[in-house]
Amino acid sequence: MPDLLQIEHIRKTFPGVVALDSVSFSVAPGEIHTLLGENGAGKSTLMNILTGLYRPDRGRILYAGREVRFARPRASLACGIGMVHQHFMLVPAHSVFENILLALDGVPGFFSRRRLRDRIQQVIDEFDLDLDLDSPVWKLSIGAQQWIELIKLLMRDCRLLILDEPTAVLTPQESERLFAVLTRLREQGKSVIFISHKMREVMEISDRVTVLKKGRSLTTLARGDFDQARLAGLMIGDDQVPQWRKQSRVGDDVVLDIRDLSVRNDRGLADLDSCSLELKKGEILGIAGVAGNGQKALAEVLTGLKKAASGRIFAAGEDITHSSARSSYIAGIAHIPEDRKSIGIAPDLSVDDNLILKSFKQPGFRRWIFQDRAAIRRNAREKIAQFAIKAGPDGAPVRYLSGGNIQKVIIARELSEDPAVLVALYPTRGLDIGSAEYVHKVMADGAARGMSTLLISEDLDELLKICDRIAVMFRGRVVGCVDPRQTTREAIGLMMSGEEVA
Amino acid sequence: MSLPRFRTERRELNAPLLRFLAPLLSVLVALFVAGFLLLAAGVDPAAAYLEIFRESVGSIYGLSETLVKATPLIFAGLGVSLAFRMQIWNIGAEGQIYIGAMAASGVALFSGIENHLLMLTCMLVAAFICGGLWAGVAGLLRVRWQVNEVIVTLLMNYIAILWTDYLLFGAWKDPKGFNFPLSAQFSDAARLGDYFNTRLHSGFFLALFCALLLYLLMERTVWGFEIKAIGSNPQAAQYAGMKTGPAIVLVLFLSGALAALAGFSEVAGLQHRLIHGISPGYGYTAIIIAWLARRSALGVVVVSFLMGILLVGGDSLQLTWQLPIAFIYAFQGLILFFLLAADFFLQYRIRRVAGGDA
Numbered sequence: 105m106p107d108l109l110q111i112e113h114i115r116k117t118f119p120g121v122v123a124l125d126s127v128s129f130s131v132a133p134g135e136i137h138t139l140l141g142e143n144g145a146g147k148s149t150l151m152n153i154l155t156g157l158y159r160p161d162r163g164r165i166l167y168a169g170r171e172v173r174f175a176r177p178r179a180s181l182a183c184g185i186g187m188v189h190q191h192f193m194l195v196p197a198h199s200v201f202e203n204i205l206l207a208l209d210g211v212p213g214f215f216s217r218r219r220l221r222d223r224i225q226q227v228i229d230e231f232d233l234d235l236d237l238d239s240p241v242w243k244l245s246i247g248a249q250q251w252i253e254l255i256k257l258l259m260r261d262c263r264l265l266i267l268d269e270p271t272a273v274l275t276p277q278e279s280e281r282l283f284a285v286l287t288r289l290r291e292q293g294k295s296v297i298f299i300s301h302k303m304r305e306v307m308e309i310s311d312r313v314t315v316l317k318k319g320r321s322l323t324t325l326a327r328g329d330f331d332q333a334r335l336a337g338l339m340i341g342d343d344q345v346p347q348w349r350k351q352s353r354v355g356d357d358v359v360l361d362i363r364d365l366s367v368r369n370d371r372g373l374a375d376l377d378s379c380s381l382e383l384k385k386g387e388i389l390g391i392a393g394v395a396g397n398g399q400k401a402l403a404e405v406l407t408g409l410k411k412a413a414s415g416r417i418f419a420a421g422e423d424i425t426h427s428s429a430r431s432s433y434i435a436g437i438a439h440i441p442e443d444r445k446s447i448g449i450a451p452d453l454s455v456d457d458n459l460i461l462k463s464f465k466q467p468g469f470r471r472w473i474f475q476d477r478a479a480i481r482r483n484a485r486e487k488i489a490q491f492a493i494k495a496g497p498d499g500a501p502v503r504y505l506s507g508g509n510i511q512k513v514i515i516a517r518e519l520s521e522d523p524a525v526l527v528a529l530y531p532t533r534g535l536d537i538g539s540a541e542y543v544h545k546v547m548a549d550g551a552a553r554g555m556s557t558l559l560i561s562e563d564l565d566e567l568l569k570i571c572d573r574i575a576v577m578f579r580g581r582v583v584g585c586v587d588p589r590q591t592t593r594e595a596i597g598l599m600m601s602g603e604e605v606a
Numbered sequence: 607m608s609l610p611r612f613r614t615e616r617r618e619l620n621a622p623l624l625r626f627l628a629p630l631l632s633v634l635v636a637l638f639v640a641g642f643l644l645l646a647a648g649v650d651p652a653a654a655y656l657e658i659f660r661e662s663v664g665s666i667y668g669l670s671e672t673l674v675k676a677t678p679l680i681f682a683g684l685g686v687s688l689a690f691r692m693q694i695w696n697i698g699a700e701g702q703i704y705i706g707a708m709a710a711s712g713v714a715l716f717s718g719i720e721n722h723l724l725m726l727t728c729m730l731v732a733a734f735i736c737g738g739l740w741a742g743v744a745g746l747l748r749v750r751w752q753v754n755e756v757i758v759t760l761l762m763n764y765i766a767i768l769w770t771d772y773l774l775f776g777a778w779k780d781p782k783g784f785n786f787p788l789s790a791q792f793s794d795a796a797r798l799g800d801y802f803n804t805r806l807h808s809g810f811f812l813a814l815f816c817a818l819l820l821y822l823l824m825e826r827t828v829w830g831f832e833i834k835a836i837g838s839n840p841q842a843a844q845y846a847g848m849k850t851g852p853a854i855v856l857v858l859f860l861s862g863a864l865a866a867l868a869g870f871s872e873v874a875g876l877q878h879r880l881i882h883g884i885s886p887g888y889g890y891t892a893i894i895i896a897w898l899a900r901r902s903a904l905g906v907v908v909v910s911f912l913m914g915i916l917l918v919g920g921d922s923l924q925l926t927w928q929l930p931i932a933f934i935y936a937f938q939g940l941i942l943f944f945l946l947a948a949d950f951f952l953q954y955r956i957r958r959v960a961g962g963d964a
Binding site: 407409447448449450451461462465469473474475 | 834835
């Protein structure tokens, strides 16, 4: 059977940057084709070309045997190429239904709302998703928002689906469900381009894998020809991956003691429902759970962005739930936020400035009311070297950095004051292997110095590898704690779906 | 094949040189386009531009007039640019100028202070505080109830202007003023010094001093850093422990206070009384200035000087060719228009796309 999509020698440059050098691969009908590559390898640029956001400088795209040039996103959509982006393209204030409606073509001026709703509901039921069509999008978890993106494409009958790290927001069970959906789509003859760097998934789902490195397609391997080690080797090449070893040195002191804590959300429902947890000195405590089961609220209440409705938080024995000590204590908690671009950085300021966003008032960075620019620069140079940040030219706004480097800037800033507690939300989401390993190393090193970490992640492999203890959350409660050395992914997965384990 | 299409693409990198050339270029293009307006009015553009140049900077007197015009523009431009720096859109500089003029005049007319320095200090402080409080209202509304500051500051302009007129047509009217809407003349104690036998007064130097102060505040101090950080991303700033609410109120206070100093300097330095229409739209021109100056304090001084040239030159165009002052406003509008266009092209480029849908 001829290929559905053929990409030949695509090149794309931006002023001063070669984003894609020469990329070729093809996707057959009914194939799940994985694109594997580090951040900055050119995956996103390539996908933006496929979806008509960018135009290539050179090379050809053949779709269903014809050469195509997509001038606009609509053109590629009209061909049946649909994409679920890493950053969702949704209108937060509109309802789920309205967002899906927005994505559909050919809806007549007068349409039967009910019939359309029924059609959408069919898709929702078919794939067993739990989605309220009338809820505004901003109230939904990120996981649920991704479903909307998927439904949009399924409603349009796309022939080629592109999924950019779709499992980053899903539980193992949900990922399994997604894979089942993808498998079913494959059986229907649809093609999928799957972008991921979680090896386990790549191994499980891919028919073929194309490895991208520095804007070039290195090779395409068919199922059976690739294994985890081979792919990792190709992907990383001769790049350095930081080495670290976990030393378990959990103390007896309880650094943070959360008792029956409840937090309400904008709808007045409990995001946290009498949740209890203990964090010990030097411990890395993992929080596993499906997105939207209270992990975010937990992080927000610990970092001062939300208030507790009831319950108590004790820090080193002192009650800090409401007292004035709370703000000063919270100032000492390092926080790696979930949405790094929207709350982690001031995009127009330089790397130097972003590195002191929290500590700019401290004596080291000021002389009387003036900033000590020399000290700030010195600090930046130190951090850039220490955390291997690729910062670009001096003074360049931080928004030009890649996702991994932005994350490093945030981590460098948050850890620079030797915090007693680190609350990290999905710190490796969207990072390449090297950067992710680096983040793990930083946390392990911190633990060795006595820093306690609350690590909220959806990547069970990550949790199992690095944590001393894993607490599983479901509907705002901790349903149980497990020892990563004595548990399995399956056991945790069951707990994530709400089953209490003795 | 369908018709050729054009589309915009985001530029990935930003050339710093271009960023500074853009204002210059937009002024030149505006000059060019305004030339057609002049032609339509039957005036030789080259002669008109030469006239503007000669009248505004061609003589000591012309230069002094240009600086006199630039003075209120600097104050107001500084105020507006400070707020813009934090992404707070203070459109109310015009009203704040009136409030400042009113407050300073109130002190000058009714305090009876005879000491020169004390009198001027009191007038300045009154203008500063009243202008600050006036703009601070918009800040409070914004922080407390999320009321859009654009609407509040804009509408409060009308209140301030009409309030001034209410006083000038009523209680404050000069009994010896032949019923004109003017206040009584200030005593000598309430007048800023003049220089070189021209109308240039100390207000100009005060404006330069404020510009320097603001520059240091924004670029060198811890507080300025906080303002820039909040302006860049309020959420990130908040999460880094900065208090955005008080900062917004304070910035609007300072912004209004600086604009109000324009009012103080106009009544104390130039008119020596409060008059109807004390600001012929300086507060609005300040918005253009802040934007042209890329919100930098020192840039405001340079751009205000250029605007001063335009205003002085415009006056002489009125005299020589009977052109309406509207020509100068049209010219200002053209500059802003082309600058905004230039900003767009700095961030995006337009490419021709052959073909269309596949």
